Amino acid sequence: MLVAFPRSSTSRILLVSIKDSSNAPVTSLAYNTSGLIIDTLVVPGESSFTSYTVAGSNIEDITTLGTYAAPSTSAKCRFKHVGKGIYMIYLRDERFSVSGAQVLAVIVSGASGMLQTELLVQLQPLPGDVRQYNGTDGTFASGRPEVNTTHAAGTAWGSGAITRASLAADTGLQSLRSGTAQAGASGSVTLDAGASSTNDFFATACVIITGGTGAGQYRIITAYSGSTKVASVTPNWVTNPDSSSTFAIIANGLADARELGGVVQTGRDIGASVLLSNGTGTGQVKLSGGYVAPNWADVGNASSNVSLSNTSIASVTGNVGAVSGDVGGKVRGQGSSTIVGPGVQSADTDGTTTLLSRLTSTRADYLDNLSGGAVLTSAGYTAPPSAASIRAEIDSNSTQLAAIATAIAELPNTSAIQASCDAALVDYDVAAASDIPSVPSSSDNATAVWAAGTRTLTDKTGFKLASDGLDAITTTAPTGVASNFREMLVQLWRRFFKKATKSSTQIKTYADDGTTVVTTQTISESGSDETQGAAS
Known part of the structure; x- marks a missing residue:
């Protein structure tokens, strides 16, 4: 009988079928059956059998069928009948791990009534298991093994990772300098005390904050002091580095803007004079933003009119030779020329009484209050009502006067009033005061009321109590x-x-x-x- 297991496999359970001389299953054997012998041999590697015998007490019972339990010592095995002539055998794991072994032979014999039974176990090489390294389970991220490389060409990294020192200097891959800063400011960083003592040694290089405060920032070094180790940078830091910041300085080249195509250029002040001097648009200037400051000394030599529409000139200091056209607003000052344009022309000559001298402050106030209709007003003056408002007021007064006249016309005259009085007196005509009856006094009225209230009811009949009168x-x-x-x-x-x-x-x-x-x-x-x- 032949089975196969990987070499060095563990907890293996072997099954053998034992029969008698009539080829019938033998079911009576036990771990302690007299004469029972179990021999094992590993080849290549061993030249003699390892025997387990009942006589030598080297065979042990199996407590739970199907659950592997190693024999108590390397000199013992386990044996038990499963049923129908099938028996289980438990060997120690080392019998499957002999170096170079290819086959493990197991022979059961010696008990009365049984035929010798052989079992050959083919020990195959272990299959590759990428889940383990040197027998230890690896760490995986999304199914990928994580490999911790600590050496390169037999040399260990300085800190278990690729460091600056791991890169050969002649590769040019090393930073010019790395370390921990001593301090920092808005526009500088103080390198470590061991940095170069030569001024501008790191000028034009790039400094990167690799860790700590301000990590991730990089700036160009504009100047370096070898004595203070302060590297000035541009632009300023967003977050100033400090003594917790680590840095690396990387070589960095600057472009020379003095040459274009290898030709040295004449320096110009950007923003001073901008002129298209050749090709299409020669002589024109146009900017989409900002402004161009003109050379006012050459404005008088312009060969064509200059349009300054929608442009205000804050002030003009000095003399103006001539102005042709309309001038809006006020023109103040003296001149010897005539203002030509619509309106009255006048001349004001130096050395005589000038318009400015005649224009007193009072007259100037009058001019300031001159309305669009050329009506002279003053600050405290109230304009008279218009003709329309006067007519409306007269019409209103006339209506009120007419209503008053109508009311007066309806009043009775003197004769009518006298006749009404005579008619009223006829209704009350007495010959003398004695004819007017006297009015009872309050005392008389009280006596009469009391007498009426206290008189007996002897003249009244038919009075009786109500059904609930006594209840009251x-x-x-x-x-x-x-x-x-x-x-x-x-x-x-x-x-x-x-x-x-x-x-x-x-x-x-x-x-x-x-x-x-x-x-x-x-x-x-x-x-x-x-x-x-x-x-x-």
């Missing part, structure tokens, strides 16, 4: 013997319908609370009569 009478609960009709009613009610006690000598009547005694009456007997005394 307010009762009073007596605290002793009743003294009026209301208390008598309450006392009578309590005597017969509330709590009262009677003994052989007295009767007690109680208040509504049933505990307070209000009245007491004595009882006496004289044989055949019982006398009830007055309440007290």
Whole structure:
């Protein structure tokens, strides 16, 4: 029987089929069956069998079928019947790991009633497993192995990674200088104390902040002080480096703008004079942004008119030779020329009374208040109403006067008023004051009202109480013997319908609370009569 396992595999379970001379399965064997022997041989590598015998107590039982459990020592194996003549054998892992081994032979024999059984195990080379390095599981990122390379050509990196020192100097790949800065400012960085002591040694090179504060920034070195180790940079840092910042200086070349195509150029002040001196557009100047400062000394020599539309001139200092055309606004100052243009022409000659001397401050105020209609006004002057507003005011007044006249015309005249008075007096005509009846006094009125209210009803019949008239009478609960009709009613009610006690000598009547005694009456007997005394 032949099976195959990888060489050096572990926890292997072997199965063998044992039969008797009649080719029937043998099912009676156990780990301690007398005479049982299990021999193993690894080839190439071994020249004799390793034997496990019941006689030598080298065969152990299998506790759980199908679950590998290594024998207790390298000199022992395990054996047990599974069923139907199939037996399990557990060998130690080292039997599968003999150096250079190709086949492991297992022979079972020696027990009564069984035929010798052989099992050949082919030990194959281990397949490549990219998941492990030297038998250790590797680390993977998205299915890719992560390799930590610590050496190059047998030489270890300085810090386990590619460092500046790992690059040969003759490759030109090394930085000019790297280290930790001592300090930094907005436009500089102070290199480490071991940096070059030669001034401008790193000038025009590029300094990169590789770590710490300001990491990721790079600037051009414009100057370097060998004594202070301060490298000036341009432009300024966004984040100033400090003593936690690491740096690297990389060689950097600058373009020479003095030559174009290998020809030395004449330097010009950019922004001074811009002129198309040759080709299409010769003599023109046009900028999409900014401005060109003209050479005002050459403006007077222009061969054509210069249009300054939408342009304001803040001021002109000095004499103006002549102005032809309209001048808007004020023209102040003296001159000997005539202003030519629409309007009145006048001359103002030096040495005589000039317009400026005649223009006093008062007159100037008048001119300032001159309206568009050439009406002279002053700052405190109120313009008169217009003819239309005057007519409207007159029409309004006329309407009001007409209404007043209509009201006056409707008033009665003197004769009408006198006639009305005479008619009113006829309705009340007496011969003398004695004919006017007297008015009762307040005392008389009070006496009459009282007499009417207090007189008896002897002349009235048919009066009676309503069905609930007695209910409207307010009762009073007596605290002793009743003294009026209301208390008598309450006392009578309590005597017969509330709590009262009677003994052989007295009767007690109680208040509504049933505990307070209000009245007491004595009882006496004289044989055949019982006398009830007055309440007290």
